[in-house]
Each structure stands twice: as structure tokens, then as C-alpha cells.
Amino acid sequence: MSIGFRALVAALFCFLLAPLFVVLLTSFSNDAFLAFPPREWGLHAYRALWANQAFREGFGVSVALAGTATLISLGAGTAASYAIARSRLPGREALLALFTAPLLLPGIILGLGLLLVFAQFGLLATWTGLVIGHCLVTLPYVVRVVLTALRGIDATLEEAAAVLGAAPWRVFRRVTLPMMLPGMTAAAALSFLASFDEVVITLFLVGPRLTTLPIEVWHTIEYRADPQISALSVALIALTAALVVVVERSLGVLRAMGR
């Protein structure tokens, strides 16, 4: 590969990583607004972030919401994946397509659909509504990742355990479940991330008194841009990186994402 080609690739990598680099750099600016180059460097933005009540509340809501949605979809999704991988129930492939279909549709349409139904049943700006909406986002990930993991497990090991006299529940608990755990861990991490970062669908479901962290950020940067948002972005990137490490250690990022 020629020098010219390598230089081109390097330039394209710079373009690809520019926004993340810029966010990281400006988070260490002490200015009141985002000037370039910053007049004073320091940690003011991180201190202001720590003291910001609205962001703290949003963070609490986001963590609780992502945790709840992940627990529900991990339970429902793992059960469904197990049935799809190990039973001969007719129509299970069609169900799989249905469970993962929301991934194919734009969030804006899913969000609007939820708005229309929730308005009818008084579920807008409620915990129940948010949890249902986020399960729609997280369930497809869980089903896909756990199923990928399950299909990588040799079913003859389960048969061997059964032949040797283990009861079905025992086979599941002692053979299948331990082998499924890495897949479930990766699914949980991805699901948490998907819910925690969700903006488009959530915009339709929140209200003034119940808002998630990304929505707070969204409404803030519509009007102003300051180093505090950069600092918050860096914190969110760090959280993402931590969850990606979990996925990589358990199942592998590429495998979890179906490539």
C-alpha cells in the first residue's frame, strides 16, 4: 500500500474521530462558553457538572430505567431465545423475525406509535410508559445476542447430561445456563447501553417532571453549548467504553453485533 493511500486513510480516521477528540479537549476548558482555543484550561466543567442538579436527576432516572428495562428484557428475551433455539415449535422463526423487527424501523416511527397509544391510556410521562418503550428498544438486542450465544453451544452436551439421568431443570441449570452466561452478560451490557443512550423514542414519552439524562442533554444543546456538556459527554463515553469492555470480554463485540 502506497504512502499516498496510507495518508488518505490516516486523514479519514482523523475525520471519523474528530468530534470525539474535540469533545474530550473542550471538556478541560475553564471558559464559560466554547471558545477556540480555550483561554484557560482546568477542571471547572467537571466540577460544574458534578453540582448540576438537573443532570444528576436525569442520570438517576436513566440508570434506573436502563436497569429495569434490561432486567425485564433479559428475562423475557433469554426465555424466548431458549425456546427458539431448542424447541421445534412451528412458527418460531417468524416469531424471531417479529422480536427483532423493531431494530429495522426508524426510532421516530416507533416513538410516534407509542405516543399515540400511550396518550389513549394515560401512560405518557410515566414510569410504566418509559419502561415499556425502552423494553421495545432492548428486547431485540437481548434476543439476538443470547440466540447467537445459544447457537454456539453444542446441544449434544445437554443431551449427554439428559442421557446420564439429569432431570430437564437440572440440565438447564447445570449445563445450559453456565454456558449461556457470557452471552447473557453481553446482552445485558448492550441492552443497558441501548436504553441509556436512547433519545428519539424517549423524546415522545418524557414529560417536564420525568426526564432522562440524554433528553436533558438534547434540550440543553438545542440552545447553548458549553464545556459542561463536553465534560458530560466524556463521562458518557467512559461509561460506554466500560460497557463495551464487558461485551468484549464476555462474547466479543463483533460477534455480539452479529458480524
Place this chain on the structure above:
Amino acid sequence: MKSRRLAALLLLPASAITLIAFLLPMGWLARLSLDLNDGGILVAAVTADNYRHFFTDAFYLGVLWRSVWVASSVAALAVLAAYPIALFLFRTRSRWRGLLAVLTIAPLLVSSVVRTFGWMIILGDQGWINSTLLALGLIAAPVQLMNNTTGVLIGLTEIMMPTTTLALLAGFARLDLTLEEAARTLGASPWRCFRRVTLPLTAPGIAVGVLVTFVLSISSFITPSLLGGGRVPMLASTIYEEALETLNWPMAAAISLILIAVFGAVLVGYERLARRWA
């Protein structure tokens, strides 16, 4: 698993979630697109008026045209920008390959709000580009790079690049590096080798990359809204405004179904292409 009843029971919770959070809302949406809106009040009806309005009103036609135009441009730009990266990742034997692959995909996992915010810092009137150009004396007043189509194109291209790269790589299966070597050994110039060997063999990847990027761009909401500053209305942001600001739910529902129809058309085209190359 022997028992069908147990399998059905295990499928029940996920089915219930999908029914409540997906099938019911989508059905509701389709039905509501046939209702009418009278000054924010929903009027039950069965009419195609919303669709007729969409395809006769200059504003909505402009939104549709702009969305198709922006999405096509972004698809072309993102494939142009991602192609060298994908080719490099496919060819390289460097020990940095793993790290570079991670760096390519990593932005995909970072919230698009954060990445778009990064572009706002770069492209704004007091942003990095304008500050630098002003300091160098190359311009007298800030060049508008944001709150217009330019900003949307730049930001959206970068946002799409990781996905485009993955799509390209998935379609590079037929590219055999020894064929390139053979062409070069037999005396083809680098450019001729690229045009006659590399490009035809990577054409399936390019097609997949263009389609995936187009579909994701035409339905994107976050980046066009923030970098367009409300001045670049596209399909998704118009759905949002009809739903939450104008409160014209039937129209929002009708535009959603039109967007799904665009999706369907592109996916059918993709299926046809995929079959031809399979």
C-alpha cells in the same frame, strides 16, 4: 426441549412485550393516518386526505425531496470516505489492525447526541474551523457551516461512516488479494489494477454500503435536527413536529407510513441486488 407447552410459555413474555410495545402502536399508527385533524382535534374518519395533502403540498413535497437528496448525498459521501478505510482494514497485516478496527466501530457505540455535539463545536460560528480561519485572516466574517444543509451533510456523513465501513467489509468477501498481486505482476499500473480488479470485486460491498447508509440517513432525526438548527426539515423531524408541536397526529402517522414505504422500496431493491450477486 420436548414439551411444546413449555416452549410456548417461554415465548409468552417476549410476545406480550412485542404485542403491547410494537404491534399495537404500529396498527394504531396505520389506522390514525386515515383520520382527520381539525385544528388539533382528532376527527375519526376513513380517508386518504392526509396522503393526498402530503403529495400536493409544496412544503411536504419539499421535505420529501430534501430527505431523498440529503440521504443520497450522505450515502455517496460516506461510501467515498469509508471505502479507503474498509480497504485498508481488509488488506493490512499490521499489528495495529485490531486497534484500528476498534477505532472504526467505537464511534458507533457512542451516543449520536454526543458525536453531533462534537460537530457543533467544530462547525459553529465561534467553532474551531471559523476561529482558525479568522485568526489566520483567511476570512473576514464566520462562514456558515451549521444550521444549514452543509452542516447536516458533514455531520451525518461522519455519523454514518462506521456503519458504512462495516457494510462495505461485509461485501468484500469476493476480494482476493492475490488477484491484485497478479494484475500488478503482469504489469498493470496501480490505477488500472484498482479500476479493473479491485473495484469490480468490491462492487457488492459498495451496493450494500450505499443502501444501508441511505436507509439510515433518510430516517435520521438527531443529527439533522441539531446541525440543521430547524432550517433543514427532513421526514423524521417533520414527523416529530407534526406530532408534538402542531399536534396533527393523523398527518404525523401518514408521513410515518410514507417513510416506511420508502424503506420497503429500498429493501426490495436490496433483496434483488443481493440475489443477483449471491
